[in-house]
Amino acid sequence: MPTHYVYLIASVIAEAVGYSALNASAQFTKFWPSLLVIAGLGGSFYFLTLALEHMPLGITYALASGLGIIVVALAGILVFGQQLDLAAGVGLTLIVAGIVVINALSDFAVH
Numbered sequence: 702m703p704t705h706y707v708y709l710i711a712s713v714i715a716e717a718v719g720y721s722a723l724n725a726s727a728q729f730t731k732f733w734p735s736l737l738v739i740a741g742l743g744g745s746f747y748f749l750t751l752a753l754e755h756m757p758l759g760i761t762y763a764l765a766s767g768l769g770i771i772v773v774a775l776a777g778i779l780v781f782g783q784q785l786d787l788a789a790g791v792g793l794t795l796i797v798a799g800i801v802v803i804n805a806l807s808d809f810a811v812h
Contacts, residue, residue, distance in 0.1 A: 709761065718744075757809060
């Protein structure tokens with residue numbers, strides 16, 4: 702796997718950790734989850750900048766955002782017991798489809 706995709710995945714994981722901790726921080730009233738928010742989102746931006754060295758900004762941001770939405774939604778389900786309705790499931794499926802189309806068919810994406 703190319704290094705820039707490893708950085709992109711690391712960015713998405715760090716983002717998911719940060720946003721999941723945001724839910725656990727109780728509006729920044731709990732210290733450790735609040736610290737994890739800062740570290741996770743800071744790490745996400747750091748790894749995103751590394752991915753940007755080899756990928757175009759629009760594609761990188763679209764992929765990171767789309768994958769981040771999927772991972773955070775899964776964390777909400779698995780960690781916080783949240784439920785998705787049909788519309789949310791369809792929307793998430795469309796995001797995944799968009800990511801696949803960008804990576805498989807776009808000349809703008811890095812292959």
